[in-house]
Amino acid sequence: MGPKVLMTAKTLATPGLALLEQAGCAVSFLKEGTEAELAESLRSTPFDAVISRTLALPAIMIETAPALRVISRHGVGYNNVDIESATRRGVPVLIADGANGKSVAELAVGLALSVARKITTQDASIRARQWNRSAYGLQFAGKTAGIVAFGAIGRRVAEILRAMDMRIIAFDPHARDCSTTGVDWTETLDELLQESDLVSLHCPLTPETRNMITGPQLARMKPGAILINTARGGLIDEKALAEAVLSGHLAGAGLDTFADEPLPADHPFLSLPQIVMTPHMGGSTDAALDGVAISAARNVLDVLIDGKVDRRLLVNPAVLEHRTVEAK
Known part of the structure; x- marks a missing residue:
């Protein structure tokens, strides 16, 4: 079975989803889109990657996900992710490549x-x-x-x-x-x-x-x-x-x-x-959602398939010292 990827929302734009599925990833989504559902999903399933949208990813969630190898932000902000916890775990946190x-x-x-x-x-x-x-x-x-x-x-x-x-x-x-x-x-x-x-x-x-x-x-x-x-x-x-x-x-x-x-x-x-x-919808257009989904998916595949990260998009470069990934 291929790598397991969790999208912390109900959908992911088709171009990004297609990239992941073509690479053999099994992609799961949240049905309700709540923090409680996210926490339970991470506890119950060994996900290799999380594509993080708006829900918070605090330390307790990151630390209860032992298989986690990469957090890919569906956007350019990252204040909803506990960067210190991810870095301690050697998990790279990457942002989307300005697609929105x-x-x-x-x-x-x-x-x-x-x-x-x-x-x-x-x-x-x-x-x-x-x-x-x-x-x-x-x-x-x-x-x-x-x-x-x-x-x-x-x-x-x-x-x-x-x-x-x-x-x-x-x-x-x-x-x-x-x-x-x-x-x-x-x-x-x-x-x-x-x-x-x-x-x-x-x-x-x-x-x-x-x-x-x-x-x-x-x-x-x-x-x-x-x-x-x-x-x-x-x-x-x-x-x-x-x-x-x-x-x-x-x-x-x-x-x-x-x-x-x-x-x-x-x-x-x-x-x-x-x-x-407006209700935090700056990136909510057809073109932006497609572009961000593609960028987020590529960040996941870079880590899971190639073991590399795009240094320009890496929020926590200290993870490179863990040697879990290397820069392109």
């Missing part, structure tokens, strides 16, 4: 436009049999967009906004190449916040970036600016953001990710129409 980047970038720009032009509130107004043409919006052309983290998604957002005649500035302390044409770089996050009419976050959630946008940072933003987050909810102090919008300091925000998902019923964002929200 274009879709996430498009949503980021869509959220920005929705906030700036009040699209959702105007739509609701028309449905309420009102015809209010007095509520004006904001034009992006001629204004400044600040991109925080200039990876594949951040670069794509910059390309789109630059085509809309926005000036682009960027902040990324980890950027290796700061020579992108048409982009001005800031030395600090504060400098970017002070100059930008639109700020778009594209960072992973790490100890360094958690709560990187709190009250003081929001206060440094331009009056009437817009904040967009399609990265990770933990980047923002949500209470402080709600206060900044309610006070009128910020024109609004567009958010696809939140500290707790789904939002609790008493969350302050729910009463603020200036905050446009």
Whole structure:
């Protein structure tokens, strides 16, 4: 029997599933999609690989899966995986190869436009049999967009906004190449916040970036600016953001990710129409889901079949010291 692979969701896009099955893998799915079901599946079946979507993979789950040889993220974030536990076990954790980047970038720009032009509130107004043409919006052309983290998604957002005649500035302390044409770089996050009419976050959630946008940072933003987050909810102090919008300091925000998902019923964002929200669906397009599934499947097969990992996609390079896998 071939390697056993668990997908921590109910489905995997057909191209990725086909790759795994063609390689002889037996792929299992969660029927209910709950953490309890995931924990029981890992306890009861010796899976060689896990393709991890949104459910958490804490240390206790990883440690009760003795056959586990690789965790492949169905996406680019990895804060739902206990990296320390995986590393101790010699289990490589790999992310998808930016396959959903274009879709996430498009949503980021869509959220920005929705906030700036009040699209959702105007739509609701028309449905309420009102015809209010007095509520004006904001034009992006001629204004400044600040991109925080200039990876594949951040670069794509910059390309789109630059085509809309926005000036682009960027902040990324980890950027290796700061020579992108048409982009001005800031030395600090504060400098970017002070100059930008639109700020778009594209960072992973790490100890360094958690709560990187709190009250003081929001206060440094331009009056009437817009904040967009399609990265990770933990980047923002949500209470402080709600206060900044309610006070009128910020024109609004567009958010696809939140500290707790789904939002609790008493969350302050729910009463603020200036905050446009989507339910963590940046990568939920046909092309993105196909691409991410293919990348996640290839990461699994690299480890299970070839015993190698793509160093660019490896979250925990310390596993290479265990000699359970080697870099390509």
